[in-house]
Amino acid sequence: MTVQRREEQQAYERVYIGVYSYTSPEGMLQPRRIRWVNGQEWEVDKVLDVRPAAARKAGGLGTRFLVRIGRAERALFQDMEGRWFVEGRVQGGTVISHR
Numbered sequence: 143m144t145v146q147r148r149e150e151q152q153a154y155e156r157v158y159i160g161v162y163s164y165t166s167p168e169g170m171l172q173p174r175r176i177r178w179v180n181g182q183e184w185e186v187d188k189v190l191d192v193r194p195a196a197a198r199k200a201g202g203l204g205t206r207f208l209v210r211i212g213r214a215e216r217a218l219f220q221d222m223e224g225r226w227f228v229e230g231r232v233q234g235g236t237v238i239s240h241r
Contacts, residue, residue, distance in 0.1 A: 154199035157230035161218065173207055173218055173226075184211045195219075200229040 160177035177183045188210040195206035197219050204221040219227050 153232045154229045155232050156197065156200045156202065156219075156221075156227040158225055158227045159218075161220075161226040171220075173209060176211070176218065176226075186211055190215065197227070197229055200227070 157179065159179065161173045162175040162177070163171055163173045165171050172189055173186050175183055175185050186209045189207055190210055191206075191208040193206055194203070196203050197206075197217075202219070202221055204219050207218040207220070209216055209218055216228065219229075221227065
């Protein structure tokens, strides 16, 4: 019998968000603030890491920006079409949290 971690049993999907960003003259993209679907906004305090990566829980390829918002570290993704999203946990068709 295989034991699955609780997180792996959860359903995740892409939750598209608004991102205010800065692009340097060298072409480096840096998210500065995110806007959640309900209009609430948070400042991005620091970009910790940027790399091509898959969104393993919600699926898809793109660029992952590991950022610090307050005391929390969060992964923001930009898909191949330029849309920003986070991986949101879904229960009964409703996003109940994001990672």
